[in-house]
Amino acid sequence: MRDLRLHDNPLYHVGDDTSVDPVQCFPVFIFDDHDFAPRPSTCRPQHWNAVHLGPHACRVLLESVQDLQQSLRHRGGDLFLRTGSTVPVILQLLQDTQATEIVWNEELGIYEQERSQQVLDAITANFPHVTVHTFCDSTLYHPDDLPHGAEEWERYAHPERSKQSKKKQNKKQGKTAKSSGNHLFDRHETPGKSSKNNLVDLAPTRFEGIPPIMGDFRRAARDKAQVRSCLDTPSSRIDYGTMKNYEMPTLENLLRPLLCLSDDDNLIMGLPHSLIRQVCHHAIQQHDTDCKDNLYQGIAHGGETRGLQHLQDFCHHHAATAQRNLACVDNHQSSRLSHYLTFGCLSPRKIVKESELQNQQTNAGDCNWLISHMTMRDFFLYTCLATGKAFYLRDGIPVNKKAAKMIVWKDWQNESVQLWHQWATGQTGLPLIDAGLRELTQTGYCSNRVRQNAASVLTKDLGVDWRAGAEWFQFLLIDHCVGANWGNWLYFSGKGSDPKHRHFRTVSQALKYDKDGVYVKMWLPELRELVLSFDSEAYLRPWDFSKEATRWKIPIVPPESQYTLPDLERLRAEGRLINS
Ligand SMILES: Cc1cc2nc3c(=O)[nH]c(=O)nc-3n(C[C@H](O)[C@H](O)[C@H](O)COP(=O)(O)OP(=O)(O)OC[C@H]3O[C@@H](n4cnc5c(N)ncnc54)[C@H](O)[C@@H]3O)c2cc1C
Structure with missing residues (x-):
């Protein structure tokens, strides 16, 4: 699902380095029902549902599949479409095509990896003669090229420190796993799997010792690994096979489980x-x-x-x-x-x-x-x-453990559920946050700045379990990607890899990054109608502008908590804080 392209895609180059004859190939895309149907949410399993792929992401997925099918057809091939559950669909395909090899790009996430393992197990059990190749192709650096083991990570992340303790390291170096070189099709066998398979190793143990701080990771990755060169568009040696194809589903079809929700169904993230x-x-x-x-x-x-x-x-x-x-x-x-x-x-x-x-x-x-x-x-x-x-745990993987302890999640009771609703539906009274949630609802996108602020308010100001925010974003985002979304949520909730424990002061952020109020005016029509002021600050903190203040909803957090100290002092000195 995450490799919908022809350029730089190893799937279309399998066999380039070995066989003499052209490789017959059946490109397939499976619309797996599980990706579109509601499933229990991670943070409130008994009551709420969530979905793997939200409506905006579904749209982009469908457009991407359509585009890839067109491109393959221009080349005399096709993208064969299937719907259903991945495992039985793949088994049926192997049966129909009599294929001897199957190739896929891995999706990067724990549950995604579990699905991949299920497919692998089913193939091994039912078609033991079929060889499986898996690739990891959605990252910049190939996993095989990154440092191996804690010592190697440390050596590349902190070369200075490492030099000082070189003597100590030399002793231990023999124990460090060796890097596997820089070849395009390097793969690692998963222990216990058939030796003919070529499987990329993405198990957590492979990444032991990975630095928890972003700067360290980037330094180590940059210094140890080379960015591999881009592959051309598909090898000319591919011979596209033909078989029965099915109609492209419509977006309405894919969204049916959501469009047909009834009163008996659990709410998606507790929302109507x-x-x-x-x-x-x-x-x-x-x-x-x-x-x-x-x-x-x-x-x-x-x-x-x-x-x-x-x-x-x-x-x-x-x-x-x-x-x-x-x-x-x-x-x-x-x-x-x-x-x-x-x-x-x-x-x-x-x-x-x-x-x-x-x-x-x-x-x-x-x-x-x-x-x-x-x-x-x-x-x-x-x-x-x-x-x-x-x-995916509520208490996360904080690098700053002391600061993380200060964040206490509210239990899911009436008050927190109400705060959650107000945040998720863009009704907090904080224009920047409300505009962001409205934009996300309508388009599936908002800027990084707005995402950071929204995450900071939900977790650090409202004390609502960060996973609810991550799951709602997963539902809304067009660009949802497990590592980026959940990782950033962890980061900005204070339960992840942010050593500085950033707490965004949303009004000050708006004064700096939306100083003319263009953004909030664009997404909050009620604010536009209410505040008819020449002073753009009136749109960013309407409660402090006397005429409008009485009619604008009071923010769900004390407004003064949303200013940086210098802004607060300056505005106080100027007598411009009325309701804060
Ligand atoms: C709470 C939260 C949730 C997020 N969820 C996602 C997500 O599901 N998918 C996603 O791709 N990004 C996510 N991001 C990161 C970032 O907000 C988006 O990548 C960015 O806003 C997308 O717009 P752009 O392509 O114009 O990015 P640009 O600002 O132009 O950046 C270029 C590219 O760099 C990468 N990038 C930039 N910032 C980040 C970052 N903080 N983390 C990871 N990659 C980054 C993205 O691939 C992006 O397309 C999230 C950030 C936050 C704070």
Whole structure:
């Protein structure tokens, strides 16, 4: 599901280095029912449901599959579509095609890995002669190229420290696992599996010793691993096979389990079915809407073809002047590449390659930030793999344990459920947060700045279990990716890898990153109607503007807690705080 592209995709190069005859190939995509149907939520299993793939992500997925099918058809092949449950579908396919090899790219997440294991076990049991190849192709660095074992990670993350204790290390070095080199098809056997299979090793034990701090990870990964070169589009040696194909499902079809929720069904994240249906309708409306018609350019479509065009355009015309820190970003201010990466319509190596090309052409570091963000993304993806199930625990994996202890989660009682509802539906009274949740509901996207603030308020101000926020984001985001979403939630809730324990003061953030109030006005029509002021600050903290204050809802957290100390002092000195 996360490799919907032809460029830089090892699936289309299997056999390049071995066989003489062309390889017959049947590219298949399975719409697995489990991805679209409600399942128990992680944080309130008895009462609430969640879904693996929300409506906006479904839309982008469908567009990406459609695009890939078109591209394969242009090459004389096809993308064969199936629906149902992955395991029986694959067994049936092996039966129908009499294939001797099967290849897939791994999805990076613990539950995703469990599914992959189930498929592997079923194949081993039913088709012992079939060889399985698995790849890990959604990260910048290949897992085989990263350091192995705690000592090697430490050595690359802290070369200075390591030099000092070289003597000590030399003794131990014999015990350190060896890196497996830099070959394209290096893979690790999973112990106990048939030796003919070529399986990439993504078990948590493989990543033992991975640094919990982002800077350390990036340094070690950069210094130890090379970014592998991009593969061309499919090998010309592929002979596309033919078999029965099925119709592309419609988005309505995929969203049926959500569109048909009834009173007997558990609520998705405790929220009314009407809201869930509303999100579905937004997604359906945006399907095939041309983003150029959209004033805000907020609708992002899926597919490799669009992804490659957008990447080129962004790197060459906008990356140098991008302002990704703002609350309101269109697709010139921030790259808007995340949904292409999520579904594998673009490979991270392709992004780095295009960035380097632009850097060379301008002899400047226009795209350095983008390259650096690809290693940041790897940090979250690999941390997720390394952490295993602890990644989903309420108390998380804090690097700053002392500070993490200060965050106490409220029990799920009436008060916290109400706070949760207000936050999730964009009714907190804090314009930046409410605008963010509304934008997410309608489009499936909001900027990194807004995501950070929303996470900080829910966890550090309201004390609501971070996993509820992560699951609601999982439902809403077009670019949902387990490592990036859950990892960032852990980070900003104070239960993850943020050593500084950042606490965002949302009003001050709005004063800095949405200073003209463009963003909040765009997403909060009621604020626009209520506040008719020339002073843009009135939109960012309406309760402090006398006329409007009486009619604007009082924020659910004390407003003064949402200013930095310098802002609070300045505004107090100027006599501009009325209700704070
Ligand atoms: C609470 C929270 C949840 C998030 N959930 C996701 C998610 O599910 N999927 C996702 O791709 N990103 C997630 N992010 C990270 C980030 O917000 C988005 O990647 C970014 O906003 C997407 O917009 P863009 O493509 O224009 O990014 P840009 O700012 O242009 O960055 C370029 C690329 O770098 C990567 N990137 C940037 N920041 C991060 C980051 N903090 N963590 C990981 N990768 C990053 C993304 O692939 C992004 O496309 C989350 C951040 C927070 C705070």
